[in-house]
Amino acid sequence: MNKAPEIFVPSGIKPVHLFDVWGVIIDAERKGKDELSNYVKAAEQLGIAPEARDVAMADYEALVRGDPKATGARKGEIIDAISGPLAKAGFESRFEDYVFQTTVEAMAEILDAKEGVSIYTSKPNKTILQALPKEIAERVGRVYFPKGFDKGKSDPRAFQYIKGLIALEETGVPVSHTADELPELKAAYDSKVLPGSHLFYVNRNDSNTREKVFEAGIQNYVADVKDIPYRTLVKRK
8 A cells, every 4th residue: 555645634624534435334245245146036926027127137146246347337226236136025125234344443443533524425315324333423424415517437527526526515525435336436536536546446356456446546456444544544634
């Protein structure tokens, strides 16, 4: 990991660290396996045609392993194709069973230092805060989603939009973003909201090499959120 240059934040302005949901807060691979197992049962219960079932499952498997063709603008529809039938068939999805403890610990360290934590997701999510421990969830700033900007996975304007919301709603400024999808981090880099030194790619499934991530301008490639030195990224002025 490269040593990040300091971002100077004026007194009275809160530094806000953004966290993606899937692969960063939630163990997408483990949750995905459980959901696909239940989806097979739901599809049979709801009479979903085998051909449609197989397409939905293949798309979801591609999403979980980080296939670029399944991320970006398609992510929402792929998730909905599985989660919709699961809900209709009565299968409960409990986010709290799949939270990465190391991410919770990183959030706690940031919040205890009086810096901000917000969640950045590709679609409105009312349940993710419920998955976090109460003492963390009640201190998280907001759950943001980039309304109208290609789910935020490839459009730099999405991060400019979120930056504006953070400034308006939290009197803060984004100082880092952590994700496991390269298009999302590339959009953040291209937005010029954050420098590559403050963008963190978490390698969950070897879908992108270190070289490919660095070529995109992202300067940090880590195996786990616990490896990210969040407390070194900001200096007050």
